[in-house]
Amino acid sequence: MKLALIADLHLDINKEYPVREILAAILKEKEADGLIVAGDISEDSGMTMREAEKLEREADCPVWYVPGNHDMWSTDFARRSTDQIYADYAADPRCLVDKRVDLHGDNGPVCLVGDIGWYDYSFASNLYSADELEQMSHGGRTWQDKLKNQWTADNRGRMQLMVDKLEKKLRSCGERPVIAVTHMLPVDDFCVPEEREGWDYFNAFLGGSSLGRLYERFHVTHAVCGHVHFRKKVRRHGITYHCPCLGYHTEWERFSHHGDDAAWQIGETLQWIEV
Ligand SMILES: [Fe+2]
DSSP: OEEEEEBOOOTTTTTTSOHHHHHHHHHHHTTOSEEEEOSOSOSSHHHHHHHHHHHHHHHTSOEEEOOOTTTTOOSOTTTSOHHHHHHHHHHSTTBOTTOOEEEEETTEEEEEEEEOOOOOSTTSOTTSOHHHHHHTEETTEEOTHHHHOGGGGGHHHHHHHHHHHHHHHHHHTTTSOEEEEESSBSSGGGSOOTTSTTHHHHGGGSBOHHHHHHHHTTTEEEEEOOSSOOEEEEEETTEEEEEEBOOOGGGGGGTOTTTTOHHHHHHHHOEEEEO
């Protein structure tokens, strides 16, 4: 079974480029058996769900996704609370929140589980106190979740809830190999180098090591994440960690001189696994 991995499509920010159409064509051409999207499809939950459905139809293969922090944003909590948005995702058949997908791999059954994950500040430099990190603001910059996500009132509590939910799902997989998907980073290998201004602070909001430690206790073979807009893959303790982020078109230039050649960028971003 051939599965494609990608994250951070940001279809609204990248709207000048036919990202969904190009992605669907590649999946068809390569005869993918499914696509896993590790969050940040758009900044509107309705759009994210609609685009996932369209992508599945156009690519003619199943699409599974977890929401990213952008997919969870609300600019009016009275109208759309963070918990309501999360509940809407849980009800979407393509979203991995509150579900386990049982796949028929080439060598036997494989489980697919996932959720957003969250952050617990464990990736920040220890130069900063918990109180400073709770501000989610540093050097005149504010992490946007602070303004657009109500969970930021208790980030570490939310991370613990996510770890507990994922643990339950992982336990239900028994001895089967597992593909685990979060938007947030489970390992610090994908953090932004601390030399880049402000990131010794803002790495706090990229994920947490409790996710990676959780995976090591179960039969996770592949872990997929996004969020940090890198395109990387590392192997740690028998688990292959994938970070396949398309990112914003304004960032594409830094990946290569191909710049705004969307087809090249999408092809280069996709990672593939055989299960
Ligand atoms: Fe993103």
